[in-house]
Amino acid sequence: ATASARRDAYRPAVTRDGHRVEVVANIGTAADATRAVDAGAEGVGLLRTEFLFLKRDTPPTEDEQTEALLAMVRALNGLPLVVRTLDIGGDKDVPYLSLPREDNPFLGVRGVRLCLAQPELFNPQLRAIVRAAREAPEGAVKVMFPMVATIEELRDARAALERVRAELHGPPIDCGIMIEVPSAAVMADVFAREAAFLSIGTNDLTQYVLAMDRLHPALTRHADGLHPAVLRLIDQIVQAAHAHGRWVGVCGNLAAERAAAPILVGLGVDELSVSPPAVPELKAQVRDMSLESARALARRALACATAAEVRALS
Numbered sequence: 001a002t003a004s005a006r007r008d009a010y011r012p013a014v015t016r017d018g019h020r021v022e023v024v025a026n027i028g029t030a031a032d033a034t035r036a037v038d039a040g041a042e043g044v045g046l047l048r049t050e051f052l053f054l055k056r057d058t059p060p061t062e063d064e065q066t067e068a069l070l071a072m073v074r075a076l077n078g079l080p081l082v083v084r085t086l087d088i089g090g091d092k093d094v095p096y097l098s099l100p101r102e103d104n105p106f107l108g109v110r111g112v113r114l115c116l117a118q119p120e121l122f123n124p125q126l127r128a129i130v131r132a133a134r135e136a137p138e139g140a141v142k143v144m145f146p147m148v149a150t151i152e153e154l155r156d157a158r159a160a161l162e163r164v165r166a167e168l169h170g171p172p173i174d175c176g177i178m179i180e181v182p183s184a185a186v187m188a189d190v191f192a193r194e195a196a197f198l199s200i201g202t203n204d205l206t207q208y209v210l211a212m213d214r215l216h217p218a219l220t221r222h223a224d225g226l227h228p229a230v231l232r233l234i235d236q237i238v239q240a241a242h243a244h245g246r247w248v249g250v251c252g253n254l255a256a257e258r259a260a261a262p263i264l265v266g267l268g269v270d271e272l273s274v275s276p277p278a279v280p281e282l283k284a285q286v287r288d289m290s291l292e293s294a295r296a297l298a299r300r301a302l303a304c305a306t307a308a309e310v311r312a313l314s
């Protein structure tokens, strides 16, 4: 790309009427972090740390995890890195951890629940995150807990992080949560008091709100993140977060959908996190929209009865 095209990629995404939307990337590896920066991402909104645990026979050590995070920190050169703690269970299996078989893995000991139940898995990861944060520009590394359903889980997970931070004399670290369980969406005002930010995982939120397995071949067409039930929750989450001065992101696949971006922006979502290749087009789309018309579109979407009606709006 020419120098001017590259400069263009790095400009923030601002709507025609001057509203800035943060466009960041979902990544799994340091190579992805480089791809994200090259694509013009303003940081990483979701690091799926599960990837560090895949394609091997034993969990990565604390040192290995630290090295992997530091490689990402270096690639990002000061841009924010939201590190999601291990999100295993449901559709995400790590065979060598030999977790007990469950009748309902999507409703089982998964995500942050699993980490809270297994400190020997959680603590090395938290230590690696704190060690990476120590080497990064202040505030660049943030922590995000997945699959949080109750405020106690946030408190317990944060307490674990704080213990590790005290041991390692780490810097303060912003602590946010994924909103991907209906209870967390409904209680967003309670979570917004205690979490630094909320990032909406529309893949799981849609699955749990509609009670449709996200991978079920007969249901994928119907498990639509643009269903008004999901949009009404997103609306509530954004309002609750903003009332407490917190920012809200969307890091599920919905954020990368052309039909969804203006609705999410219109609902007041501050940050959209998408795969690196989707960044340039999303930025271009934001630059091409106006907040005023996005808000009008969002209001009409909230009044729809079906996902098909929402999709027919744009």
Ligand code: PEP
Residues within 6 Å of the ligand: 046, 048, 087, 180, 200, 201, 202, 203, 204, 205, 251, 252, 253
């Ligand atoms: C989500 O659930 O929307 C999400 C971003 O997390 P994952 O796809 O990793 O479950």
Ligand code: MG
Residues within 6 Å of the ligand: 180, 201, 203, 204
């Ligand atoms: Mg999820």
